[in-house]
Amino acid sequence: MAGLAVRVAGLTLRHPVMNASGILGSHPEGVKLLVDAGVSAVVTKSFTVEPREGYPTPIAVPLPYGLLNAVGLSNPGIDGISVVVEEARRAGLPVVVSIAGSSEDEFSRLASAAEEAGADAIEVNLSCPHAKGMGREIGIEPRLVYSVVSATASVTRIPVIAKLGYVDRLVEAVGKALEAGARAVTLINTLPAMMIDVYAMKPVLGNLVGGLSGPAIHPVAVRAIYEVYREYRIDIIGAGGVEDWRTAAELVLAGARAVQVGTALVTRGLRVIGEIVQGLERYMEEVGVESIEELVGAAHRD
Numbered sequence: 001m002a003g004l005a006v007r008v009a010g011l012t013l014r015h016p017v018m019n020a021s022g023i024l025g026s027h028p029e030g031v032k033l034l035v036d037a038g039v040s041a042v043v044t045k046s047f048t049v050e051p052r053e054g055y056p057t058p059i060a061v062p063l064p065y066g067l068l069n070a071v072g073l074s075n076p077g078i079d080g081i082s083v084v085v086e087e088a089r090r091a092g093l094p095v096v097v098s099i100a101g102s103s104e105d106e107f108s109r110l111a112s113a114a115e116e117a118g119a120d121a122i123e124v125n126l127s128c129p130h131a132k133g134m135g136r137e138i139g140i141e142p143r144l145v146y147s148v149v150s151a152t153a154s155v156t157r158i159p160v161i162a163k164l165g166y167v168d169r170l171v172e173a174v175g176k177a178l179e180a181g182a183r184a185v186t187l188i189n190t191l192p193a194m195m196i197d198v199y200a201m202k203p204v205l206g207n208l209v210g211g212l213s214g215p216a217i218h219p220v221a222v223r224a225i226y227e228v229y230r231e232y233r234i235d236i237i238g239a240g241g242v243e244d245w246r247t248a249a250e251l252v253l254a255g256a257r258a259v260q261v262g263t264a265l266v267t268r269g270l271r272v273i274g275e276i277v278q279g280l281e282r283y284m285e286e287v288g289v290e291s292i293e294e295l296v297g298a299a300h301r302d
Ligand SMILES: Cc1cc2nc3c(=O)[nH]c(=O)nc-3n(C[C@H](O)[C@H](O)[C@H](O)COP(=O)(O)O)c2cc1C
Pocket: 020, 021, 022, 023, 045, 046, 060, 067, 069, 071, 073, 098, 125, 128, 163, 188, 189, 190, 212, 213, 214, 215, 217, 239, 240, 241, 242, 260, 261, 262, 263, 264
C-alpha cells in the first residue's frame, strides 16, 4: 500500500480515503466502526458549542441518485469532542475534528477544545445547507469565510481545513480562507435540496428543506475541485459522491490529495472503504504510477 500514502493538510495518511463528516463520527462507537472499516483518518461529525438534538423526522430520504438529508447537526456539544478524539487516537489514526458555529467566538472555543483534546486538524464547516445561521450562510459570503477561518486559525497551531459547498463565488471564498490561514480545503458539502410528497402535498423532510449528497452531486464536486486546484494548486480533500475507486480517482485527477466518503457508507456499507482502497491500487498499476501523488491534478496537464 506504500504507493497510496499521501500528505494532505500537514497529515500523513497511509492511503487517501477517509470518512466524510456526519457519518458515524459523533460517538466513540461510531469511530470504532470507521477504524475497523479501514479509513486512513477519522473525521468527526460537526460539533457545536451546545448539544443539538437535530430536526424532527424524517431526517433522510434515499433517492435513486443519492440521499436527501436534514439531520440538523445533531451532536453532543463541545464536551463530546474529547471522547471521540481519544477513540480515534487509540487506533493510531489522525483525527480531524469538524466544528460548526454561528459566531467567531463559538468557532474559537470549539477550535481550542479540539486542539486540547488532541485533534490533528480542524475542519471548519462553512457549508451546512440547512442549519440556520450556520454553515452555508457563512460559506456564500467570502468576507465571513475570512473572519470565521481567521478566528479559528488564530487560536490553534494545528492545521485548519475550510469546508465549503458549491457556491457562486467559490474560488473567491477559497482565496479568503487561505488568506485567513487555512492550510487546505474540503470540497464539497451537500447541495441545497428539497422533496415534496405529491399526495400529502407537503415537503417530505421534517425540516422541510435539506441537502443532497451521493452520486447526483459527484460531477459538481469534480468541477469545484478542478476550478479551485486550477487557481491555487493547494491541498484539497474531495467529497461528493465517492462510492468506488473510479469516483475517487476522478476527484484526485481533478486536484484532490485525499477523498472523503459519506453517503456510500450508508448506502453501500462500511466495506466500501476497503473496496475503494484496493481499487485505487489496481488502477495505479494499470496506469503505471508508483505513487498516487503523481495523479493529483493530473487532469490539468495537456
Ligand atoms: C447524513 C449526513 C450528515 C452530514 N453531516 C455533516 C456534518 O455534520 N458536517 C459536515 O461538514 N458535513 C456533513 N455532511 C456532508 C458530508 O460530509 C459530505 O460533504 C457530503 O455528504 C458529500 O459527500 P457524499 O456524497 O459522499 O455523502 C453530512 C452528509 C450526510 C449525508
